[in-house]
Amino acid sequence: MLGSPAPKTRRSKRVQAKRRASLVFDLDRKPKRFPCLVLDSSKEGFRLRVGCPLRRGQKVEIVLEDEPLSSVRCSVVWIGKPKSNQEGQVGLETVQ
Secondary structure, X not given: OOEEOOOOOOOOOEEEEEEEEEEEEEEOOEEEEEEEEEEEEOOOEEEXXXXXXXXXXXXXXXXXXXXXXXXXXXXXXEEOOOOOOOOOEEEEEEOO
């Protein structure tokens, strides 16, 4: 896996991943599972490509395809802007 150096504002190095996963969150008060692709990850979070409705601050869980019995709780910290290079991408920060 390739890594990119951590910018001054980033606490740890990103690791490029391209791993299949699922994103789980409440939609209309019912848990829903949506497929996604982990583009890269770090100790503090993930960058995903996903095609489902999310909002900043929303709590979600990510389940990696190769680790289906464990999940990571996260919060949405950014959403890619339409018509930008990050359209369809979201940034997640892990939470305890």
